[in-house]
Amino acid sequence: MLVNSREMLQKAQEGHYAIPSPDLFDMHSLRAYMRVAERLQQPVIIAYAPVHKPMLSLQEAAMLAMYYCKDSSAPTALHLDHGSDLQMVKDSIDLGFTSVMIDASAEPFDVNLDRTKEVVEYAHQFDITVEAEIGHVGQGETYDSGSSDTIYTEPDMAARFAEETGVDSLAVSIGTAHGKYKGVPKISFERLAELRQAVKVPLVLHGGSSSGDDNLTRCAQGGVCKINIYTDLMDANMAGIAADPSLSGMKRLIAGQDSMEEMLEHYYRVFGCIAK
Numbered sequence: 458m459l460v461n462s463r464e465m466l467q468k469a470q471e472g473h474y475a476i477p478s479p480d481l482f483d484m485h486s487l488r489a490y491m492r493v494a495e496r497l498q499q500p501v502i503i504a505y506a507p508v509h510k511p512m513l514s515l516q517e518a519a520m521l522a523m524y525y526c527k528d529s530s531a532p533t534a535l536h537l538d539h540g541s542d543l544q545m546v547k548d549s550i551d552l553g554f555t556s557v558m559i560d561a562s563a564e565p566f567d568v569n570l571d572r573t574k575e576v577v578e579y580a581h582q583f584d585i586t587v588e589a590e591i592g593h594v595g596q597g598e599t600y601d602s603g604s605s606d607t608i609y610t611e612p613d614m615a616a617r618f619a620e621e622t623g624v625d626s627l628a629v630s631i632g633t634a635h636g637k638y639k640g641v642p643k644i645s646f647e648r649l650a651e652l653r654q655a656v657k658v659p660l661v662l663h664g665g666s667s668s669g670d671d672n673l674t675r676c677a678q679g680g681v682c683k684i685n686i687y688t689d690l691m692d693a694n695m696a697g698i699a700a701d702p703s704l705s706g707m708k709r710l711i712a713g714q715d716s717m718e719e720m721l722e723h724y725y726r727v728f729g730c731i732a733k
């Protein structure tokens with residue numbers, strides 16, 4: 458069943474666990490994610506990030522999702538990750554996406570606020586849920602260099618932002634980064650606790666990959682309701698394909714798919730959706 462993310466995130470907030478949001482990048486990845494969600498009977502937020510366009514267009518992602526997710530036996534949201542503007546949001550809603558992110562987190566506060574408000578107003582007409590970001594989750598490759606673009610989220614600004622925009626969930630920056638880390642991830646659980654206290658809507662964490670299982674379990678217990686995972690799933694895919702070069706091409710692709718399934722199931726445990 459394809460649904461928006463409102464109810465599943467509310468349940469996660471009440472139950473102190475986080476729903477994985479894996480980015481699809483081809484048919485194998487989507488098939489693997491849906492097999493895991495259906496096998497475990499757990500909610501999943503399938504995300505499409507425009508940065509993956511060289512491998513998969515928005516239209517291709519939507520077509521695949523209609524096939525693999527529409528009649529899913531697990532609650533499934535199809536989510537636009539890092540939508541840059543209203544037009545991209547409109548296009549994705551027209552194609553059947555049930556949840557969108559508008560990311561103006563690199564803009565000044567007022568621009569972010571206005572752009573998010575505009576998207577919320579549009580998307581809510583169609584009962585599509587909206588995620589925005591305040592503070593900024595930067596790139597792991599500059600994490601330890603002193604030139605990182607990460608900006609930690611300020612709790613009072615986040616509270617005002619959530620209140621004024623009417624957004625359904627809020628991505629916050631507490632020390633994770635996108636992609637692989639150069640250096641060791643340093644997550645501020647104090648900041649997370651302050652944010653949880655200040656903000657009513659479910660919190661989202663970007664840059665889950667390689668952030669450390671214990672860290673991610675603590676984030677889920679501490680009020681994060683959705684965690685984005687991409688790099689670890691892609692790496693699992695490549696490792697599965699490379700593991701046994703004596704296999705035929707098709708068997709190696711299947712090994713890659715199996716390896717993604719194992720990685721996602723691992724994160725369902727780490728995030729507290731199912732028992733460890």
Ligand SMILES: [Zn+2]
Pocket residue numbers: 539594635663664685
């Ligand atoms: Zn992200």
